[in-house]
Amino acid sequence: MLELQGKVIHEERQGEAYAPFELDSNEYKKKFYIESYGCSMNFNDSEIVASILNKEGFGATKFMEEANLVLLNTCSIRDKAEQTVRNRLNIFRSFKKERPDMLIGVLGCMAERLKGKLLEEEKLVDMVIGPDAYRSLPNLIAEAEGGQKGVNVLLSREETYSDIAPVRLDSNGVSAFVSIMRGCNNMCTFCVVPFTRGRERSRDAKSIIAEAQDLFDRGYKEVTLLGQNVDSYYYTTHDSEEEVTFAKLLEMVAQIDPKLRVRFSTSHPKDITDDVLFTMAKYHNICKAIHLPVQSGSTRILQLMNRTYTREWYMKKVERIREIMPECAITSDIITGFCTETEEDHQYTLDMINFGKYDLSYMYSYSERPGTLAQRRYADDVPEEVKKRRLTEVIDVQRAWSAKNYEQEIGKTFEVLIEADSRRSDKDWSGRNTQGKVIVFPKGDYNLQKGDYVLVKVNKATSGTLMGEIVEVVG
Structure with missing residues (x-):
């Protein structure tokens, strides 16, 4: 509501x-x-x-x-x-x-x-x-x-608003979004974004760095780089041969200051490269969290969705992420009941959640959108009650993994960026660790404020929140 x-x-x-x-x-x-x-x-x-x-x-x-x-x-x-x-x-x-x-x-x-x-x-x-x-x-x-x-409502092949300094509306003064590109070239059959936001175009790298630097100078401690598909970011300056890939951009933002955390969203599995993963591993202030939407665990459905990868290919990408960054959190998007989806296809999706062991997933039943390729090509033929039942099963499996993943953090100590008072009590702080997990902990007698870093030992967990206590203030 x-x-x-x-x-x-x-x-x-x-x-x-x-x-x-x-x-x-x-x-x-x-x-x-x-x-x-x-x-x-x-x-x-x-x-x-x-x-x-x-x-x-x-x-x-x-x-x-x-x-x-x-x-x-x-x-x-x-x-x-x-x-x-x-x-x-x-x-x-x-x-x-x-x-x-x-x-x-x-x-x-x-x-x-x-x-x-x-x-x-x-x-x-x-x-x-x-x-x-x-x-x-x-x-x-x-x-x-x-x-x-x-x-x-004219779409543009050039507009990135790179010269406009955003007014931070709902800001906590700690975290801010920075747009690095607009539009999308991936014609996923279920998605309206290419038709409503147009083709991909990357923003001038210098303007991105300038915005992130300005945010840090004003006291912000975390930026999230945004794009429909950030990993396909690519910018070439008009007056030189310099090429800036997403991996290079990540490094440039991370080098602004070690106390500036860097996050990004969203990644298309086909575009996230080893260069990106090694850059993430190299810099402590690049958060170890990747949103990697799978959408379906069935290769047949993935082909109908035009996702351009197979079930096996996606699984190898997850394995590669965990090989390079064992501590990296992976989250996902999942759609149930896409056109022609069978019980076997659905089971593949449940199996994928068990394989991915996602910390969190955004889960939906398929909603046909007018004008999309799926609406033109395929019949929305999975009954609504079947979609809802499969969605419930997906949610149940994901919740079990979320609870297990959070429970496994008990006893560990994390660096936490303080973002706000806890929603339940102004006597507690709330912040996130590098994996993006929310941690709540008592303020105690420490003279702390939003934007400070602390080490917190976790002593309790729910399926969506960790609770702990400060063991050290990070200078």
């Missing part, structure tokens, strides 16, 4: 939302309110939008009812995400009846896919802006204020 006034309740990876909390609205004559749904790229895009709006005289507010401009940054990857956005738009429209001057806009992937319906058929919004068109926001706002519908 998502509530008003900027409150955030996390339900699932593709259904998260936030509204801005770094309020600066007193400096501005107009106010904007924004909610984001979907992947981390959308959240980072909202920070780019906030920067553009600040320059146009709009300050952030966490109270929707006082905003002059209300924006939803949307996701189209699953039907549930779209339905959530439609429900929110209906709520916004009821507010607009009392505030006719309030402008409502839809940003992102859903805007790209459903522009006609949103504007004309359902008349839910005043503006529709695609993920490559945020620079046109000032003109679109002016058009909407004049009574016209503002629309720009």
